[in-house]
Amino acid sequence: MRIGVKQTCAVVIGALILVLIAALVCLDDGDDDGSDRPLVNEDYLSSGSFDIKDEHTGSWIHGTLFFYDMGDHLDATAIVRFRIESGDPAAILYTNTMAFSVPFMDVAYPEDYEGNRVQCDNIAHELVGTRIYIYGYGEGTAIIELQSTRLLERGADQVTFRAGAGDEFHDFTFDLPEWGS
Amino acid sequence: MKNHVKILVALVVLIIVVASVGYIVHVRNEYERQQLHVVNTVIDEDLLNSADFYMKDEVSGTEMVGTLFLYGRGGYEVVVAIDFDIAPGDSAGIQIALPQEFRLKSIVTNYHEDVHENPGSDVVIVEDGSSSGIEISCTDGEMTDVGGKGAALIKLVPSEQLGDAGGFDFEFAAGHHSETVRIAVPEV
Numbered sequence: 001m002r003i004g005v006k007q008t009c010a011v012v013i014g015a016l017i018l019v020l021i022a023a024l025v026c027l028d029d030g031d032d033d034g035s036d037r038p039l040v041n042e043d044y045l046s047s048g049s050f051d052i053k054d055e056h057t058g059s060w061i062h063g064t065l066f067f068y069d070m071g072d073h074l075d076a077t078a079i080v081r082f083r084i085e086s087g088d089p090a091a092i093l094y095t096n097t098m099a100f101s102v103p104f105m106d107v108a109y110p111e112d113y114e115g116n117r118v119q120c121d122n123i124a125h126e127l128v129g130t131r132i133y134i135y136g137y138g139e140g141t142a143i144i145e146l147q148s149t150r151l152l153e154r155g156a157d158q159v160t161f162r163a164g165a166g167d168e169f170h171d172f173t174f175d176l177p178e179w180g181s
Numbered sequence: 182m183k184n185h186v187k188i189l190v191a192l193v194v195l196i197i198v199v200a201s202v203g204y205i206v207h208v209r210n211e212y213e214r215q216q217l218h219v220v221n222t223v224i225d226e227d228l229l230n231s232a233d234f235y236m237k238d239e240v241s242g243t244e245m246v247g248t249l250f251l252y253g254r255g256g257y258e259v260v261v262a263i264d265f266d267i268a269p270g271d272s273a274g275i276q277i278a279l280p281q282e283f284r285l286k287s288i289v290t291n292y293h294e295d296v297h298e299n300p301g302s303d304v305v306i307v308e309d310g311s312s313s314g315i316e317i318s319c320t321d322g323e324m325t326d327v328g329g330k331g332a333a334l335i336k337l338v339p340s341e342q343l344g345d346a347g348g349f350d351f352e353f354a355a356g357h358h359s360e361t362v363r364i365a366v367p368e369v
Contacts, residue, residue: 039287040304047291049332064264064332066289077289079262079332081246102222106260108231108248118224141233141248143262143334 043068043075048174054166058085061092061165069179074148074159076100082165083139092142093132093163099152100159102130102144109140118142154180227252232364238356242268243328245275245355249364256339257366259283259349263335265292267318269328271356274318278352281312282344283337292331293319314352 045067053060063080080092107118118134132144152159160173230251237244247263265275279285285306292303307314315335321327348365 036284038285038306040306041289042287044289047332062264064291066291066332066334068289077334079264079334081248081264104223104226106225106228106250108233108250139233141231141262143250143260 043070045069045074045179046174046177048172050161050163050170050172052163052165052168052170054168057166059083059166059168061163063093063163065161065174067159067174067176071180072154073150074152074176074179076146076148078142078144078146080142080144080163081139082134082142084134084137085166092134092165093144093161098130098149100130100146100148102132102146104145105132105142107134107140107142109134109136109138227254229253229257230364230367232362234353234360234362236353236355236358236360238268238271238273238358241271241273241356242266243271243273243275243356243358245353247353249351249362251349251364251366257282257345257349258339259337259364261333261335261337261351264330264332265317265355266330267292267326267328268356270326271328272318272326273354273356274316274326275333276314276316276352276354276359277335278312278314279337280349280351281342282340282349284313284340285315286336286338288315288333288335290317290331290333292317292333293327293329 047064047066049062049064051060051062059082061080061082063078066077066079068075068077078093082092105118118132130146132142134140134142155178157176157178158173159176160171162169162171164170228250232249232251233247234249235244235246243266245263245265247261250260250262252258252260261277263275267274288304290304303317303319305316305318307316317331317333319327319329345366348363351362351364353360353362
């Protein structure tokens with residue numbers, strides 16, 4: 001019985017030491033996050049780009065997607081430049097699956113346009129995914145922050161997006177290196 | 182015989198319990214799947230102003246197009262989105278001089294990710310006293326400037342230098358062609 005108590009004490013002390021070490025490591029990480037050191041390609045995994053032009057209307061979009069390995073999921077940032085000639089909405093990006101949602105996006109669109117310029121639907125009940133539309137005329141730039149959902153299998157080796165300008169729509173499939181390990 | 186019945190009943194009860202738990206877990210997972218995309222996209226949060234720019238070095242052919250996004254988040258923050266095409270042999274590449282009111286928080290670029298194992302090796306952070314800047318270029322093993330297309334997303338946060346003077350001036354260079362791009366702070 002006395003040996004059992006000693007063993008228990010040893011395990012508890014060992015656990016306390018481990019917790020202390022873990023806390024110190026976490027504190028160190030916190031200091032790094034707050035430092036002035038610039039981060040270059042932090043968590044960067046891969047990228048892909050796409051170009052679409054509607055020859056009839058003259059509308060076009062050009063986009064680059066940066067994918068980040070966050071361990072249990074993927075983050076992505078899309079830089080999308082576009083020109084809308086027709087006055088029709090440009091569907092600058094959407095996913096046919098529910099693999100990604102869009103928590104944030106910013107649009108630089110200097111042309112004057114009355115009304116709602118940007119529409120982003122993160123559709124839940126119809127299971128069709130996220131769709132982003134830009135309305136109006138002229139050129140602009142959008143920065144779109146995406147985050148994968150649990151429907152993107154961890155370690156998935158491909159992701160597919162659809163983009164469109166005017167009446168032209170195309171699917172773009174990007175290969176992903178190994179991630180989530 | 183009585184014991185056999187008891188065992189049988191216990192087995193049936195066990196199977197029912199396991200099946201019920203499995204069904205409940207399945208229903209819950211399906212419910213969570215349905216809820217995954219109930220996300221309200223935040224659009225243009227704290228976005229104060231934006232400025233587009235385009236420049237080209239007519240000699241080398243190196244060119245760059247970009248947009249500055251200015252945010253008001255306590256202090257001012259800036260995001261720079263650029264697409265560029267560096268001409269082969271152009272050792273100058275892309276250069277950005279930051280206003281002293283800002284420091285570099287992060288940069289991500291896909292420039293020549295196929296050439297180096299670490300694509301960040303093509304990015305040089307320049308620190309010169311109170312000013313700082315970014316250079317993007319790529320050389321091969323023989324130190325030849327290979328050129329090529331790329332994109333970059335650059336995030337800047339306030340430095341210790343305060344003040345805005347109505348706007349901020351950024352010095353961009355594509356090859357040996359440089360221009361000052363000003364982003365104004367809108368009046369409230």
